[in-house]
Amino acid sequence: MLKKKIIFLLFIINLIFTSLMISSRFFPALSFKALNTGDIFFITLVTIGLFIYYIKLDNNPQLVPAAISTEKKKNEEKSKENNKPDISFDDVAGLDEIKEELQEIIDFINHSEKYLKMGATIPKGVLFHGPPGTGKTLLAKAVAGETNSTFLYSSGSEFVEKYVGVGAKRIRNLFEKAKKEAPSIIFIDEIDAIGSKRNSDSNNEKDQTLNQLLVEMDGFNKNNTIIVIGATNRLDLLDEALLRPGRFDRHMYVGNPNVKAREEILKVHTKNKPLDSSIDIKDIAKKTHGFSGAQLANIANEAAIIAVRKEKSKIDINDFNSAIERCIAGLELKNPSVLLKEKNIVAHHEAGHATVGKVLNVEMIQKISIVPRGQALGYVLKFPDEDRYLQTKEELLSKIKVFLGGRAAEQVFFNEVTTGAKDDIKKVTQIAKEMVCSYGMSALGNISINDQYIQYSIDKIENEIKKIVDTCYEEVLIIIKENQAVISEIADYLLEHEVIEKEELDLIFEKYKFPLETAN
Numbered sequence: 001m002l003k004k005k006i007i008f009l010l011f012i013i014n015l016i017f018t019s020l021m022i023s024s025r026f027f028p029a030l031s032f033k034a035l036n037t038g039d040i041f042f043i044t045l046v047t048i049g050l051f052i053y054y055i056k057l058d059n060n061p062q063l064v065p066a067a068i069s070t071e072k073k074k075n076e077e078k079s080k081e082n083n084k085p086d087i088s089f090d091d092v093a094g095l096d097e098i099k100e101e102l103q104e105i106i107d108f109i110n111h112s113e114k115y116l117k118m119g120a121t122i123p124k125g126v127l128f129h130g131p132p133g134t135g136k137t138l139l140a141k142a143v144a145g146e147t148n149s150t151f152l153y154s155s156g157s158e159f160v161e162k163y164v165g166v167g168a169k170r171i172r173n174l175f176e177k178a179k180k181e182a183p184s185i186i187f188i189d190e191i192d193a194i195g196s197k198r199n200s201d202s203n204n205e206k207d208q209t210l211n212q213l214l215v216e217m218d219g220f221n222k223n224n225t226i227i228v229i230g231a232t233n234r235l236d237l238l239d240e241a242l243l244r245p246g247r248f249d250r251h252m253y254v255g256n257p258n259v260k261a262r263e264e265i266l267k268v269h270t271k272n273k274p275l276d277s278s279i280d281i282k283d284i285a286k287k288t289h290g291f292s293g294a295q296l297a298n299i300a301n302e303a304a305i306i307a308v309r310k311e312k313s314k315i316d317i318n319d320f321n322s323a324i325e326r327c328i329a330g331l332e333l334k335n336p337s338v339l340l341k342e343k344n345i346v347a348h349h350e351a352g353h354a355t356v357g358k359v360l361n362v363e364m365i366q367k368i369s370i371v372p373r374g375q376a377l378g379y380v381l382k383f384p385d386e387d388r389y390l391q392t393k394e395e396l397l398s399k400i401k402v403f404l405g406g407r408a409a410e411q412v413f414f415n416e417v418t419t420g421a422k423d424d425i426k427k428v429t430q431i432a433k434e435m436v437c438s439y440g441m442s443a444l445g446n447i448s449i450n451d452q453y454i455q456y457s458i459d460k461i462e463n464e465i466k467k468i469v470d471t472c473y474e475e476v477l478i479i480i481k482e483n484q485a486v487i488s489e490i491a492d493y494l495l496e497h498e499v500i501e502k503e504e505l506d507l508i509f510e511k512y513k514f515p516l517e518t519a520n
């Protein structure tokens with residue numbers, strides 16, 4: 001801007017000077033006689049030059065000739081389409097583990113020569129999966145921003161066409177463009193639209209498109225730094241071929257935010273908004289259990305709109321509450337009081353699993369989270385001590401007891417049971433059925449019962465399965481009742497933080513002197 005002003009000033013001075021000189025030719029009284037024709041020609045040339053330079057610098061379309069202006073517009077549109085996003089990891093709140101995992105990819109892009117020298121191949125495909133609105137697109141843009149790469153957005157549905165070959169051609173074009181503008185990030189949203197499992201008749205249009213994508217991904221050479229990031233809400237639908245090494249071989253789950261992450265997301269989205277002192281972001285984060293990042297962004301925006309409509313100078317807590325209510329109603333989400341009650345039940349349910357596991361010393365619990373994850377509410381992550389081929393009857397029974405720990409906790413603490421134990425009960429039944437029908441671990445003896453035989457002795461088999469499950473449940477109820485204090489403490493922690501890591505869990509167990517002597 002300053003440069004433009006200086007050029008304009010120089011141009012005006014020159015213009016005045018030139019006019020004075022030209023006038024002095026006709027009015028000798030003016031004292032510019034010393035200048036000859038050559039000098040005048042030179043100064044006039046400088047003036048014209050400055051004028052042209054000024055026009056080029058100018059971005060005011062009214063002053064710019066039409067041809068230049070349309071050309072500029074075209075370029076602008078083009079760069080908007082495949083731009084270099086001005087977004088960094090700072091704009092993505094929470095999701096720390098994923099950001100850390102992505103650092104490696106960023107390093108690959110920024111210092112590819114280092115890896116190539118070592119003979120390492122640069123990863124080609126990353127797959128983000130998880131519920132909608134959790135920041136998958138935002139993360140992909142941030143990777144492009146952090147590496148100053150071209151960001152090419154596309155959605156799987158764009159490639160789904162009636163006419164054979166059209167989708168494949170679009171894929172080819174997309175990769176052409178990416179190669180031309182490398183380093184690039186190709187982002188394919190809803191990749192399941194083209195990448196779902198192929199049918200046996202491999203001639204249809206969708207399969208051709210998917211094949212083309214696979215061919216392109218196999219085909220980049222070492223000098224093209226291109227990373228393809230796919231996003232889907234349905235990992236289970238994707239074709240195996242797409243997930244093989246060398247293609248989308250890095251999978252990252254982008255889940256709904258926990259209370260701390262929600263607070264950070266709200267902070268990001270209220271950064272440029274004037275907030276009244278009545279607003280406590282922490283409190284809003286607590287109230288929005290189960291909301292996605294996109295819903296939180298929406299709430300912040302709605303609150304601002306409501307405040308403007310009410311002609312306020314700042315957004316206050318009432319605006320936020322109205323925005324939350326509106327969002328809940330619009331999206332048919334549950335209201336906070338129902339959510340809170342559910343959260344409380346889920347927290348106790350999960351604490352029940354963890355405590356029974358600890359008492360029976362069966363499984364390593366890494367982390368409990370009560371942030372909704374797809375359909376399932378809470379979950380306990382476990383990993384077995386080692387890969388084992390054999391399991392004893394005792395171990396199978398303990399496993400059943402851990403699965404029943406959730407339901408038993410609901411029973412003991414709330415005196416009612418919920419649908420939250422659906423998956424647990426399915427697993428319990430499966431294990432008990434195998435004990436009876438496959439492993440010979442019931443009163444029916446060491447026999448294997450196949451499906452055909454099951455039809456004839458269904459009552460007997462059911463009876464045995466029920467006996468196993470019922471006996472286990474009785475024992476689990478006792479464990480839960482004996483350990484109510486520790487379960488309550490874990491549940492309280494979960495209500496506050498929504499996640500608990502192994503370290504904190506161990507601290508609580510230690511406080512209550514776990515493992516107990518009764519552990520088997």
Ligand SMILES: Nc1ncnc2c1ncn2[C@@H]1O[C@H](COP(=O)(O)OP(=O)(O)OP(=O)(O)O)[C@@H](O)[C@H]1O
Nearest residue numbers: 091092093132133134135136137138265293294297
């Ligand atoms: N972690 C986050 N930090 C900051 N903003 C977020 C976050 N997650 C989501 N948002 C907000 O929500 C908007 C939508 O998120 P985004 O489009 O990245 O979700 P998505 O997972 O790609 O969703 P979909 O599966 O529906 O495509 C973002 O533009 C941003 O404003």
Ligand SMILES: [Zn+2]
Nearest residue numbers: 406420421424
């Ligand atoms: Zn459970």
